[in-house]
Each structure stands twice: as structure tokens, then as C-alpha cells.
Amino acid sequence: MPSRTWGAIRHDGDWEIRIWAPSARSVSVTIGEHTLPARMDATGYWHARAAAEPGAPYRFRVDDTLIPDPACRLQMGDVHGASVLVDHDAYRWTEAWKGREWPEAVLYELHIGTFTPEGTFAAAAGKLAQLASLGITGIEIMPIGQWSGNRGWGYDGVLPFAPHLAYGRPDDVKQFVERAHSLGMMVILDVVMNHLGPDGAYLHASTPEFFDSDRKNPWGAAIDFSQPAVRSFWIECALSWLEDYHLDGLRLDAVHQIAGPGSDQFFNELGTAVQGLKLGRPLHIILEDERNEPVLREKPGYVANWNDDFHHAVHVALTGEEQDYYESFAVDPIGDLVLALEKGHVEQGQKRKGRAVPRGAPSEHLPPIAFVNSTQTHDQVGNRPFGERLIALADPQALQMVFSLLLVSPYIPMIFMGEERGETAPFLFFADYEGELGQRVREGRAAEFQAIAGLGDAIPDPTSLETFEASRLDWTVTDGSRQWQDLTRTCLEFRTRYVVPLLKSGHRASIARRCGDGSLEAQWTFRDGRLSVALNLGSVGAFSQDDEDAGLRFNAIESDPFAFAAWVR
Known part of the structure; x- marks a missing residue:
């Protein structure tokens, strides 16, 4: 597979601009005021070569539809407008970063838009020293590939190669990475390869072959990984973030929805491609796979899986909640926490009260560092009707004890932004869709919680600015925030001094x-x-x-x- 087969890549001052559209009758590329015809090769790729300066706007016209480049590295504005030619080689890196070994990982999940009052990469970079001083060694950023609107979690992106302009331009992302590296912290990006968002996904029009017409997933059309060009698109997306932005790894969202013909081949090719990069630092791929199966972690390149079982056992033990996916963990949460500490996953294919169909497969042969444990995440907080953090639901003494367990036990710990300072502000689900799509989001969210908890219209409007603003971190220094930070620092000093050497052995x-x-x-x-x-x-x-x-x-x-x-x- 060629290293880059999608998008606009600079070669000796010119640009090679490509899109896969095997059923299109004609394709052209408009750069600035000039339009160039593209030619199709035998594999269905259309390509044109043009001279232009970085920063120039461009678009494809596929048959009669004018579209942005699905693999663009930047947009001029929203997802419906022109793309921008980006020369990543023009950035002058000053770092001499050699990366971190995976056993050293202490992850910190953050959402750029609500992490600071400004909601930008530049502002977030100014907070990193505080995190590093506590012993945090890795930043895990929620998705930033551009989606429609300016507010959102990022999981409905439609231009996965391009950082969202609401957060900054490519150089802002790179400066954030350099700042993190200068403080000894890895940077890992959450990427979504299992679907595209509902507004601005022009691949449906240009390249219907990108999707599997016989399958759907919870978010819409399933992606057809049996197509080599589709696998190339996502592998090139991964490599672009790792190479162009000097990232240390990726977290792959909901890989259980990357299914169907070609999916196994995709994971093999992706792992091989990442391992084949010679960037002078370790690269780490984390998975979110709710099936609790160890198969991918047994493949080269994949280091760990988010372990919701640990979270669920802790959450039920502290709150007594038993609705929805907590049901099977409400039978004996302390016993489940024991299982999680001994085996990693709790559900490993055994029959369990509260679950009609067994879930998972044996995983105790995997080392502890193959599991990313957490007591809070964007999912588990934000998918509550009112976005309450655990601190609002549990005894504060008990919460501090399990937080200490999280940070000291040999599994990879992940802190959700603000958790290290006892943050009490909610983290709500928010989006920025207008019109009919915005109404569908509001109604769908209300219907979901009406079915689960009988709340319906009482929940915050996910499309309102107020819901987004309520989710911002409060950086006010209080006695409580100092106490939580002291606890975090003390636990991570112990981890660094004593636990990490054992993990490496x-x-x-x-x-x-x-x-x-x-x-x-x-x-x-x-x-x-x-x-x-x-x-x-x-x-x-x-x-x-x-x-x-x-x-x-x-x-x-x-x-x-x-x-x-x-x-x-």
C-alpha cells in the first residue's frame, strides 16, 4: 500500500491531490481560481497535480457535487466549505523527545473545548505544567477531527485528518504537543474510525463504496473495511497524526463496531503500519472494545483496552446504582472489584446474574498494563442525564480510597479531567447542530432518558450554549482542590518510585x-x-x-x- 493515497500531499513544490471515487463519472479539483481535471487510475483513485502555495483553498467536484477533501488536513471554515493545502514539513520542531515506555503511563483524558475557559490548544498548553507536577505522564485528547458546528464531544467528526478550527490550527496542535513533551508527557489522540457524523460527510455522495449498504451501526451507515482504499484511508489518518503531529499514540473508539469483511485485515494492517514507523519513540495504540476480548491485545502494536469493568464495579460499590449496564455489577460489586484486580476484566465469558448473554473471554493471561482502568471517563459521566461526576454521588472518603487504588494498582490508570482536583462541575453531552438535526438530537436524548429513568424533557438541552458552558472545568483553587491534588501527587510518587520498576521487570x-x-x-x-x-x-x-x-x-x-x-x- 502506498504511504499516502488520499488527500493533498506536497512533492517538490507541487501537490498531488487524490480521492477514491470509483463510480464517479468525472472529477476535477479547484484550487483558488483554477480548475484542473483529475484522471482516474485502474484502482478507482482520481488524481491531479498542481502548483500552489500552502494555505491555498481547494475543493473537489465529483460529478455535479462540490465537496471538501475528505482527507483534508485543514478547512477554511466549516465542514461544508473549502479545504486548505497544508505543508506539515514547514513546521520546525524544537523537541528532542524520545517518548515513554508504556508501563510509565498515567493517562489524563481531556476535552480541549471545556478544559480551559478559552477552549483552545494554546490555552490548554498553559495548564500542562500543573498536570506534570502531579506525576501525570500522558494526555489523552478526545477527538478533534472536524465536525459540523463548534461545540461537541468530537465523536461525530466527518473530516478525521483535520483539527477543528474551534480549537486552533495545525501549528497550535504541534505547539501543544511540544509543550507536553518538554514536561515529560506523552500525547495520545482519540480517533473515530467506526462511523462518520450526520452532517458534512460528503463521502456518502462522492464515494458510496466507502460504506457497507447491508450493515448499520448505532450511529448510521457502517464502513466497508473489505475495500483496500477504505482501509488505506483510516491507516493514513492514523499515520498522519503520529507522523505530522509527533503524537505518541492513538485511542481507537468503539472498535467493536469496526466489523464485517475486511475488519480483521484492517487491524492487522494498521498494527503493522504503526509498528513500521521509525520515529525514534515508542508508539501505543489503545482500544475501546466493549466485547472484553483479548484478541487484539495479542496482536503486535496494540497495548491496552479501556476496562469499563473496573469502573462499573467501583461505581456500583460507591453509589448502589443498578440500572442499565450496571445491572450485572449490582449483584456483588465488591466481589467484582476483587475479580478486576486479579484478572483485569470481570466478565470473561462466564454466566452472570443480570446479564442474559455472557460477555467476554478469559483475559488473565494478559499483563496488568494491557488494561486502562478509570473511575470516571467522558462516557460514564457525560452519558448520565445530568452529567454528574462521581464526587456528587458517592461518599467523599470512599471516593478518595478508590481513587488511591486506581493510581497505585499495576493497571494503567486514567484520570478524567478535573478528577485530580475534586472537580464538581458536571460534564454533559453537548452538540452544536441546528434546525432539524438539532431537534432530532434533542428529542433522541430526551427519549433515551425517558426510557431509562423517566426524565425526558427535564434533562439539559444538549444543543444549548449553556449546557456546553456548564461543562467547563472550574480552576478556582480551594482547600478541597489542594487536598485532591496532594492525594494525586502522593499516590503517583509512590507509583513512579515503586510500581513502575516492578511493571518493567x-x-x-x-x-x-x-x-x-x-x-x-x-x-x-x-x-x-x-x-x-x-x-x-x-x-x-x-x-x-x-x-x-x-x-x-x-x-x-x-x-x-x-x-x-x-x-x-
Whole structure:
């Protein structure tokens, strides 16, 4: 497969501009005031070569439809207008970044638009030093590929190669990456390859072959990965972010929806292509796969999967909620947390009360670093009717204990933005669609929660500016925010000093057990030592392990109903 087969790539001062449209009758490219005919090759790609300066606007005309470049690197304005010629080689990098090994990862998920009052990459770069000082080593950015409108989570993008102008231009993204690297932090981008958004996806018109007419997924038309050109589109998108922006990895959204003929081949080709990059730093691909299957993590290039099971066990243990996907975890949440600490996934194909069909497959053979654990994420907070964070739902003492467990246990921890400072502002679902599409979004959201919780029209309007503004972080410094940051810093200092060296030495065995109604202990053995933890969540346990050598202790584990201890031998 050629390294770049889609979009506009500069060669010796000229531009090679390509689109795959095998059933089109004619294609031309308009650059500025000039229109050039494109020619189709035997594989269905149309291409034209032109001389132009970077920054020039261009479009395709496919038959009678004028469209932006589906693989453009930047737009002039919204998703319906002209694309922009971008020369990534013109940026002068100043970094000497060699990356981080995966066992060192402490991830921080953030949404650029609500992370700061300004909602830009430039403003976000100014906050990174605070995160680095706590021991955070990786930033995971929610999707930034351009979508219709200026407000959104990013999962309805239609131009996945192009950073959204609401956040900044390509150089702003690169300067953010350079700042993160200068502070010792990786940058990982969430990318969506399983669907395109509902407004501005001109591939439906130019290239209907991009989609599988026989399948749909929850968001609309399924993508046809049996087509080599489709696989090339997404692989080139991944490589563009890694090469052009010096990113350290990608998080692939909802890979369980990348299905059908060609999907296995796609994952093999993507992993091979990423591994084939020689960029002088480790590259990491994280998955979101709700099937709880280990197959992809057994392939080269894929390092970990988001582990919702850990989150669900913690959430139910702290809140008692049992609706929807929490149902199977409401039977014995402490027991499930024990399973998560010992095996990674809780649901591994076994029959479970509250679940009609078993889910998952055995995964305990995978090392702890093959699981990204969290106590909050954009999904789990933002898909609540009122976007409440866990701090608004749970006992604050219990919450601090499980947050300590998250940061110290040998699984890869991920913090949701603001969690490290006890943020109480909600994170709501928001979008920026108008007219009929905006009405459908409002009605669909209301219907979803009417069915689940009987709330309906009581929920915030996802298309209103107020909903977006309410989701911004509050950076006010308080005694509470200092306490949470001190807790985060203390736990991550312990992790850096003691846990990371063990992870690098190689995992050998894990064991966990319940020690009471709300208590547990766990132990992980590595080649160079052993990590032990003990946790009380509302009751004092009868622990078998001696914690006299505890290197980290919050409250008295032998007497306090809310306590946590960790030690290494």
C-alpha cells in the first residue's frame, strides 16, 4: 500500500491531490481560481497535480457535487466549505523527545473545548505544567477531527485528518504537543474510525463504496473495511497524526463496531503500519472494545483496552446504582472489584446474574498494563442525564480510597479531567447542530432518558450554549482542590518510585480476595518484587497480609472503615 493515497500531499513544490471515487463519472479539483481535471487510475483513485502555495483553498467536484477533501488536513471554515493545502514539513520542531515506555503511563483524558475557559490548544498548553507536577505522564485528547458546528464531544467528526478550527490550527496542535513533551508527557489522540457524523460527510455522495449498504451501526451507515482504499484511508489518518503531529499514540473508539469483511485485515494492517514507523519513540495504540476480548491485545502494536469493568464495579460499590449496564455489577460489586484486580476484566465469558448473554473471554493471561482502568471517563459521566461526576454521588472518603487504588494498582490508570482536583462541575453531552438535526438530537436524548429513568424533557438541552458552558472545568483553587491534588501527587510518587520498576521487570502472578463486606486485599508478583494493597470501603476487613511496611497509607487499615494501604517487597 502506498504511504499516502488520499488527500493533498506536497512533492517538490507541487501537490498531488487524490480521492477514491470509483463510480464517479468525472472529477476535477479547484484550487483558488483554477480548475484542473483529475484522471482516474485502474484502482478507482482520481488524481491531479498542481502548483500552489500552502494555505491555498481547494475543493473537489465529483460529478455535479462540490465537496471538501475528505482527507483534508485543514478547512477554511466549516465542514461544508473549502479545504486548505497544508505543508506539515514547514513546521520546525524544537523537541528532542524520545517518548515513554508504556508501563510509565498515567493517562489524563481531556476535552480541549471545556478544559480551559478559552477552549483552545494554546490555552490548554498553559495548564500542562500543573498536570506534570502531579506525576501525570500522558494526555489523552478526545477527538478533534472536524465536525459540523463548534461545540461537541468530537465523536461525530466527518473530516478525521483535520483539527477543528474551534480549537486552533495545525501549528497550535504541534505547539501543544511540544509543550507536553518538554514536561515529560506523552500525547495520545482519540480517533473515530467506526462511523462518520450526520452532517458534512460528503463521502456518502462522492464515494458510496466507502460504506457497507447491508450493515448499520448505532450511529448510521457502517464502513466497508473489505475495500483496500477504505482501509488505506483510516491507516493514513492514523499515520498522519503520529507522523505530522509527533503524537505518541492513538485511542481507537468503539472498535467493536469496526466489523464485517475486511475488519480483521484492517487491524492487522494498521498494527503493522504503526509498528513500521521509525520515529525514534515508542508508539501505543489503545482500544475501546466493549466485547472484553483479548484478541487484539495479542496482536503486535496494540497495548491496552479501556476496562469499563473496573469502573462499573467501583461505581456500583460507591453509589448502589443498578440500572442499565450496571445491572450485572449490582449483584456483588465488591466481589467484582476483587475479580478486576486479579484478572483485569470481570466478565470473561462466564454466566452472570443480570446479564442474559455472557460477555467476554478469559483475559488473565494478559499483563496488568494491557488494561486502562478509570473511575470516571467522558462516557460514564457525560452519558448520565445530568452529567454528574462521581464526587456528587458517592461518599467523599470512599471516593478518595478508590481513587488511591486506581493510581497505585499495576493497571494503567486514567484520570478524567478535573478528577485530580475534586472537580464538581458536571460534564454533559453537548452538540452544536441546528434546525432539524438539532431537534432530532434533542428529542433522541430526551427519549433515551425517558426510557431509562423517566426524565425526558427535564434533562439539559444538549444543543444549548449553556449546557456546553456548564461543562467547563472550574480552576478556582480551594482547600478541597489542594487536598485532591496532594492525594494525586502522593499516590503517583509512590507509583513512579515503586510500581513502575516492578511493571518493567515483568508480571508473574496476581491474586485478590475479599476480606469482609466492604474490604479486600490484592497482591501482584513481578520478577523483581511484589506489590500489595488493602482497601476498606465502609467496613474493616480481616486482612491476611501484614502492612507494617506500608509505603503508602491513608487512614488506619486495621480500624478505619475507609482506608487504603499499599506496600512493596
